Amino acid sequence: SSSSLIVSFGEMLIDFVPTVSGVSLAEAPGFLKAPGGAPANVAIAVARLGGKAAFVGKLGDDEFGHMLAGILKENGVSADGINFDQGARTALAFVTLRADGEREFMFYRNPSADMLLRPDELNLELIRSAKVFHYGSISLIVEPCRSAHLEAMKAAKEAGALLSYDPNLRLPLWPSPEEAREQIMSIWDKAEVIKVSDVELEFLTGSDKIDDESALSLWHPNLKLLLVTLGEHGCRYYTKSFRGAVDAFHVNTVDTTGAGDAFVGALLGKLVDDQSVLEDEPRLREILKFANACGAITTTKKGAIPALPTESEALNLLKG
Protein backbone atom coordinates (compact mmCIF):
# COMPACT_ATOMS: atom_id res chain seq x y z
CA SER A 1 0.00 0.00 0.00
CA SER A 2 1.06 3.62 -0.42
CA SER A 3 1.55 3.78 3.33
CA SER A 4 4.80 1.78 2.92
CA LEU A 5 6.46 4.25 0.55
CA ILE A 6 10.15 5.10 0.96
CA VAL A 7 11.17 8.37 -0.66
CA SER A 8 14.87 8.88 -1.33
CA PHE A 9 16.00 12.45 -1.96
CA GLY A 10 19.20 13.52 -3.70
CA GLU A 11 21.08 13.03 -6.92
CA MET A 12 21.46 10.48 -9.62
CA LEU A 13 24.39 10.68 -11.95
CA ILE A 14 26.60 8.64 -14.24
CA ASP A 15 29.95 7.32 -13.11
CA PHE A 16 32.41 6.90 -15.94
CA VAL A 17 34.67 4.02 -14.96
CA PRO A 18 37.84 3.30 -17.00
CA THR A 19 37.65 0.08 -19.02
CA VAL A 20 41.14 -0.72 -17.70
CA SER A 21 41.84 -0.56 -13.96
CA GLY A 22 44.99 0.77 -12.32
CA VAL A 23 45.44 3.67 -14.72
CA SER A 24 44.93 7.38 -14.09
CA LEU A 25 41.93 9.14 -15.58
CA ALA A 26 44.12 10.78 -18.21
CA GLU A 27 45.49 7.39 -19.30
CA ALA A 28 42.12 5.61 -19.48
CA PRO A 29 41.57 4.17 -22.96
CA GLY A 30 37.79 4.38 -22.56
CA PHE A 31 35.00 4.46 -20.01
CA LEU A 32 32.03 2.33 -19.01
CA LYS A 33 28.86 4.23 -18.05
CA ALA A 34 27.68 3.18 -14.61
CA PRO A 35 24.52 4.82 -13.24
CA GLY A 36 24.93 5.87 -9.62
CA GLY A 37 24.34 8.50 -6.98
CA ALA A 38 23.80 7.14 -3.48
CA PRO A 39 20.17 8.29 -2.98
CA ALA A 40 19.14 6.72 -6.30
CA ASN A 41 20.99 3.52 -5.40
CA VAL A 42 19.04 3.35 -2.13
CA ALA A 43 15.70 3.73 -3.95
CA ILE A 44 16.62 0.92 -6.35
CA ALA A 45 17.90 -1.25 -3.48
CA VAL A 46 14.49 -0.91 -1.78
CA ALA A 47 12.56 -1.74 -4.96
CA ARG A 48 14.75 -4.70 -5.92
CA LEU A 49 14.10 -6.22 -2.50
CA GLY A 50 10.37 -5.92 -3.15
CA GLY A 51 9.63 -2.61 -1.42
CA LYS A 52 7.95 0.55 -2.64
CA ALA A 53 10.32 3.43 -3.47
CA ALA A 54 10.32 6.84 -5.12
CA PHE A 55 13.29 8.99 -6.08
CA VAL A 56 13.11 12.77 -5.73
CA GLY A 57 15.69 14.86 -7.56
CA LYS A 58 16.53 16.70 -10.75
CA LEU A 59 18.13 15.45 -13.94
CA GLY A 60 19.21 17.18 -17.12
CA ASP A 61 16.74 17.11 -20.00
CA ASP A 62 19.41 15.30 -22.00
CA GLU A 63 20.32 11.79 -23.13
CA PHE A 64 21.87 10.88 -19.77
CA GLY A 65 18.99 12.28 -17.73
CA HIS A 66 16.40 10.30 -19.64
CA MET A 67 18.57 7.18 -19.49
CA LEU A 68 18.72 7.50 -15.67
CA ALA A 69 14.97 8.07 -15.32
CA GLY A 70 14.47 4.96 -17.46
CA ILE A 71 16.74 2.93 -15.17
CA LEU A 72 14.70 3.97 -12.13
CA LYS A 73 11.44 2.99 -13.82
CA GLU A 74 12.80 -0.33 -15.13
CA ASN A 75 13.71 -1.14 -11.55
CA GLY A 76 10.24 -0.33 -10.27
CA VAL A 77 11.10 3.01 -8.65
CA SER A 78 8.52 5.78 -9.00
CA ALA A 79 9.82 8.67 -11.11
CA ASP A 80 6.95 10.98 -10.07
CA GLY A 81 9.35 13.11 -8.02
CA ILE A 82 11.83 13.73 -10.85
CA ASN A 83 12.19 17.09 -12.53
CA PHE A 84 14.15 17.76 -15.72
CA ASP A 85 16.14 20.99 -15.93
CA GLN A 86 15.83 22.68 -19.30
CA GLY A 87 19.26 24.33 -19.13
CA ALA A 88 21.80 22.41 -17.08
CA ARG A 89 23.02 18.92 -17.85
CA THR A 90 23.00 15.68 -15.87
CA ALA A 91 25.87 15.32 -13.38
CA LEU A 92 28.78 13.09 -14.40
CA ALA A 93 31.56 11.62 -12.29
CA PHE A 94 34.80 10.10 -13.52
CA VAL A 95 35.98 7.63 -10.92
CA THR A 96 39.06 5.51 -11.08
CA LEU A 97 41.15 3.32 -8.84
CA ARG A 98 44.77 4.18 -9.61
CA ALA A 99 47.65 1.69 -9.43
CA ASP A 100 48.65 3.14 -6.02
CA GLY A 101 45.20 2.16 -4.68
CA GLU A 102 43.99 5.76 -4.39
CA ARG A 103 40.57 6.66 -5.75
CA GLU A 104 40.58 9.57 -8.16
CA PHE A 105 37.40 11.59 -8.78
CA MET A 106 36.52 14.22 -11.32
CA PHE A 107 33.04 15.70 -11.47
CA TYR A 108 31.07 17.45 -14.17
CA ARG A 109 28.97 19.74 -11.98
CA ASN A 110 29.23 23.35 -13.10
CA PRO A 111 26.40 23.41 -12.15
CA SER A 112 24.65 20.18 -13.03
CA ALA A 113 20.86 19.79 -13.07
CA ASP A 114 20.69 18.10 -9.63
CA MET A 115 22.10 21.25 -8.01
CA LEU A 116 19.33 23.38 -9.49
CA LEU A 117 16.30 21.68 -7.94
CA ARG A 118 14.10 24.46 -6.52
CA PRO A 119 11.72 24.23 -3.55
CA ASP A 120 8.75 25.18 -5.76
CA GLU A 121 9.45 22.20 -8.04
CA LEU A 122 9.09 19.56 -5.32
CA ASN A 123 6.30 17.01 -5.65
CA LEU A 124 5.04 17.64 -2.12
CA GLU A 125 2.12 15.28 -2.48
CA LEU A 126 4.52 12.41 -3.14
CA ILE A 127 6.89 13.50 -0.35
CA ARG A 128 4.04 13.78 2.15
CA SER A 129 2.95 10.24 1.35
CA ALA A 130 6.33 8.82 2.42
CA LYS A 131 6.49 6.67 5.50
CA VAL A 132 10.30 6.87 5.41
CA PHE A 133 12.15 9.85 3.94
CA HIS A 134 15.81 9.15 3.23
CA TYR A 135 18.29 11.91 2.41
CA GLY A 136 21.97 12.29 1.76
CA SER A 137 22.54 14.60 -1.14
CA ILE A 138 26.06 15.71 -2.03
CA SER A 139 24.44 18.93 -3.31
CA LEU A 140 23.43 20.01 0.17
CA ILE A 141 25.90 22.85 0.02
CA VAL A 142 24.54 24.71 -3.02
CA GLU A 143 21.42 26.75 -3.64
CA PRO A 144 18.74 26.29 -4.72
CA CYS A 145 19.15 22.56 -4.01
CA ARG A 146 19.90 23.16 -0.35
CA SER A 147 16.58 24.97 0.18
CA ALA A 148 14.74 22.25 -1.73
CA HIS A 149 16.44 19.65 0.45
CA LEU A 150 15.38 21.41 3.67
CA GLU A 151 11.86 21.96 2.38
CA ALA A 152 11.45 18.30 1.40
CA MET A 153 12.72 17.15 4.82
CA LYS A 154 10.31 19.49 6.56
CA ALA A 155 7.31 18.38 4.50
CA ALA A 156 8.09 14.70 5.07
CA LYS A 157 8.58 15.23 8.79
CA GLU A 158 5.34 17.19 9.19
CA ALA A 159 3.48 14.42 7.40
CA GLY A 160 4.85 11.91 9.90
CA ALA A 161 7.67 10.21 8.00
CA LEU A 162 10.66 8.61 9.71
CA LEU A 163 13.74 10.58 8.60
CA SER A 164 16.87 8.66 7.61
CA TYR A 165 20.27 10.17 6.75
CA ASP A 166 23.49 8.98 5.16
CA PRO A 167 25.99 11.85 4.76
CA ASN A 168 27.69 10.27 1.70
CA LEU A 169 30.81 12.30 2.30
CA ARG A 170 32.68 13.00 -0.92
CA LEU A 171 35.29 15.47 0.23
CA PRO A 172 36.47 16.66 -3.20
CA LEU A 173 33.01 18.14 -3.71
CA TRP A 174 33.16 20.48 -0.73
CA PRO A 175 35.04 23.80 -0.65
CA SER A 176 36.72 22.73 2.60
CA PRO A 177 36.52 19.95 5.21
CA GLU A 178 35.26 22.50 7.77
CA GLU A 179 32.39 23.47 5.52
CA ALA A 180 31.55 19.82 4.87
CA ARG A 181 31.40 19.10 8.61
CA GLU A 182 29.30 22.20 9.26
CA GLN A 183 26.79 21.43 6.49
CA ILE A 184 26.46 17.78 7.47
CA MET A 185 25.90 18.70 11.10
CA SER A 186 23.28 21.29 10.09
CA ILE A 187 20.88 18.48 9.08
CA TRP A 188 22.20 15.84 11.48
CA ASP A 189 19.77 16.37 14.34
CA LYS A 190 16.67 16.07 12.13
CA ALA A 191 17.37 12.41 11.35
CA GLU A 192 15.98 9.58 13.44
CA VAL A 193 18.06 6.95 11.66
CA ILE A 194 21.65 7.72 10.66
CA LYS A 195 24.13 5.49 8.88
CA VAL A 196 27.78 6.51 8.71
CA SER A 197 30.80 4.61 7.46
CA ASP A 198 33.93 4.28 9.58
CA VAL A 199 35.57 6.93 7.39
CA GLU A 200 32.69 9.36 7.97
CA LEU A 201 32.78 8.70 11.71
CA GLU A 202 36.48 9.60 11.79
CA PHE A 203 35.86 12.69 9.73
CA LEU A 204 32.92 13.94 11.79
CA THR A 205 34.52 13.31 15.19
CA GLY A 206 37.97 14.45 14.11
CA SER A 207 39.45 11.39 15.80
CA ASP A 208 40.85 8.18 14.29
CA LYS A 209 39.24 6.12 17.04
CA ILE A 210 36.31 3.97 15.91
CA ASP A 211 34.65 2.92 19.13
CA ASP A 212 31.43 3.31 21.11
CA GLU A 213 32.62 6.54 22.66
CA SER A 214 33.33 8.22 19.32
CA ALA A 215 30.07 6.95 17.80
CA LEU A 216 28.05 8.12 20.80
CA SER A 217 29.68 11.55 20.68
CA LEU A 218 27.54 12.03 17.55
CA TRP A 219 24.32 11.03 19.32
CA HIS A 220 21.45 13.54 19.40
CA PRO A 221 18.12 13.44 21.26
CA ASN A 222 15.90 12.78 18.21
CA LEU A 223 17.99 9.82 17.12
CA LYS A 224 16.46 6.35 17.31
CA LEU A 225 19.15 4.33 15.55
CA LEU A 226 22.77 5.12 14.73
CA LEU A 227 24.69 2.71 12.51
CA VAL A 228 28.38 2.60 11.78
CA THR A 229 29.24 0.36 8.83
CA LEU A 230 32.67 -1.20 8.83
CA GLY A 231 32.97 -2.89 5.42
CA GLU A 232 34.16 -6.48 5.85
CA HIS A 233 33.81 -6.05 9.63
CA GLY A 234 30.03 -5.62 9.50
CA CYS A 235 28.29 -2.91 11.46
CA ARG A 236 27.72 -1.47 14.89
CA TYR A 237 24.36 -0.20 16.09
CA TYR A 238 23.27 2.19 18.83
CA THR A 239 19.79 2.96 20.14
CA LYS A 240 18.61 4.71 23.31
CA SER A 241 18.48 1.39 25.15
CA PHE A 242 20.98 -1.00 23.58
CA ARG A 243 24.08 -1.24 21.41
CA GLY A 244 26.10 -3.96 19.75
CA ALA A 245 27.74 -5.27 16.58
CA VAL A 246 26.70 -7.62 13.79
CA ASP A 247 29.36 -9.46 11.77
CA ALA A 248 29.66 -9.25 8.00
CA PHE A 249 29.41 -12.18 5.60
CA HIS A 250 32.49 -13.61 3.91
CA VAL A 251 32.15 -13.22 0.15
CA ASN A 252 34.40 -12.80 -2.88
CA THR A 253 34.54 -9.01 -3.06
CA VAL A 254 35.30 -7.47 -6.44
CA ASP A 255 33.92 -3.90 -6.09
CA THR A 256 32.49 -2.37 -2.92
CA THR A 257 30.60 0.45 -4.71
CA GLY A 258 27.01 0.60 -3.48
CA ALA A 259 27.44 -1.71 -0.47
CA GLY A 260 26.40 1.00 1.96
CA ASP A 261 23.38 1.90 -0.19
CA ALA A 262 22.27 -1.74 -0.33
CA PHE A 263 22.65 -1.88 3.45
CA VAL A 264 20.50 1.25 3.91
CA GLY A 265 17.86 0.12 1.41
CA ALA A 266 17.55 -3.27 3.10
CA LEU A 267 17.24 -1.70 6.54
CA LEU A 268 14.67 0.92 5.50
CA GLY A 269 12.63 -1.69 3.64
CA LYS A 270 12.17 -3.49 6.95
CA LEU A 271 11.70 -0.37 9.12
CA VAL A 272 9.00 1.07 6.88
CA ASP A 273 6.49 -1.54 7.97
CA ASP A 274 7.48 -1.92 11.59
CA GLN A 275 9.36 0.63 13.65
CA SER A 276 8.85 -1.37 16.82
CA VAL A 277 12.06 -3.25 15.92
CA LEU A 278 13.91 -0.13 17.06
CA GLU A 279 13.01 -1.20 20.60
CA ASP A 280 13.53 -4.92 20.09
CA GLU A 281 17.22 -5.84 19.95
CA PRO A 282 16.95 -9.48 18.76
CA ARG A 283 14.67 -8.47 15.88
CA LEU A 284 16.82 -5.47 15.01
CA ARG A 285 19.89 -7.75 14.90
CA GLU A 286 18.05 -10.02 12.42
CA ILE A 287 17.37 -7.02 10.21
CA LEU A 288 20.98 -5.85 10.39
CA LYS A 289 22.13 -9.34 9.46
CA PHE A 290 19.88 -9.12 6.41
CA ALA A 291 21.28 -5.63 5.64
CA ASN A 292 24.85 -6.95 5.99
CA ALA A 293 23.98 -9.77 3.57
CA CYS A 294 22.65 -7.24 1.07
CA GLY A 295 25.81 -5.13 1.42
CA ALA A 296 28.02 -8.20 1.00
CA ILE A 297 26.24 -9.37 -2.18
CA THR A 298 26.65 -5.91 -3.68
CA THR A 299 30.44 -6.24 -3.34
CA THR A 300 30.52 -9.47 -5.36
CA LYS A 301 29.69 -7.76 -8.66
CA LYS A 302 31.01 -4.69 -10.45
CA GLY A 303 29.10 -1.44 -10.21
CA ALA A 304 26.41 -0.37 -7.76
CA ILE A 305 22.98 -0.71 -9.37
CA PRO A 306 23.65 -3.94 -11.32
CA ALA A 307 25.00 -5.52 -8.12
CA LEU A 308 22.10 -4.70 -5.76
CA PRO A 309 20.49 -7.96 -4.58
CA THR A 310 17.01 -9.36 -4.86
CA GLU A 311 15.34 -10.69 -1.74
CA SER A 312 15.94 -14.31 -2.76
CA GLU A 313 19.68 -13.69 -3.29
CA ALA A 314 19.86 -12.17 0.19
CA LEU A 315 17.91 -15.03 1.76
CA ASN A 316 20.21 -17.55 0.06
CA LEU A 317 23.27 -15.94 1.60
CA LEU A 318 21.54 -15.88 5.00
CA LYS A 319 20.81 -19.61 4.74
CA GLY A 320 24.52 -20.18 4.04
Ligand code: ADP
Ligand atom coordinates in the same frame (compact mmCIF):
# COMPACT_ATOMS: atom_id res chain seq x y z
P1 ADP B 1 29.93 2.27 2.53
O1 ADP B 1 29.69 1.65 1.16
O2 ADP B 1 28.90 3.28 2.89
O3 ADP B 1 31.34 2.69 2.76
P2 ADP B 1 30.49 -0.23 3.85
O4 ADP B 1 31.61 -0.40 2.87
O5 ADP B 1 30.84 -0.27 5.28
O6 ADP B 1 29.64 1.09 3.57
O7 ADP B 1 29.44 -1.38 3.51
C1 ADP B 1 28.16 -1.49 4.09
C2 ADP B 1 27.93 -2.90 4.51
O8 ADP B 1 28.13 -3.81 3.42
C3 ADP B 1 28.89 -3.36 5.61
O9 ADP B 1 28.37 -3.05 6.88
C4 ADP B 1 28.96 -4.86 5.35
O10 ADP B 1 27.90 -5.55 5.97
C5 ADP B 1 28.80 -4.98 3.85
N1 ADP B 1 30.14 -5.05 3.21
C6 ADP B 1 30.87 -4.03 2.70
N2 ADP B 1 32.07 -4.46 2.26
C7 ADP B 1 32.10 -5.80 2.49
C8 ADP B 1 33.06 -6.84 2.26
N3 ADP B 1 34.25 -6.58 1.69
N4 ADP B 1 32.73 -8.11 2.63
C9 ADP B 1 31.53 -8.39 3.21
N5 ADP B 1 30.60 -7.45 3.45
C10 ADP B 1 30.86 -6.17 3.10
